[in-house]
Amino acid sequence: MSTQKNPHAASAEGYREKAAESADAARTAESSEAAKSAGKSEKAYAAMAENEEWLARNGGKTVHKSGAR
DSSP states (O other), rough: OOOOTHHHHHHHHHHHHHHHHHHHHHHHOSHHHHHHHHHHHHHHHHHHHHHHHHHHHGGSSSSTEEEEE
């Protein structure tokens, strides 16, 4: 699947990158508070990546507003 034809695939890749950055931040955090915050960010970015991947696979099955692209 080409990311140029499907913007959701490109978005998912970006969210996966942000999730990985957050995981690194959680591992290297200097406080438990910072580690917890980074861990929450990692989970949120991973969920957004999964949502974008779902849209990339199933976008044609969703309901769209009449006249919208």
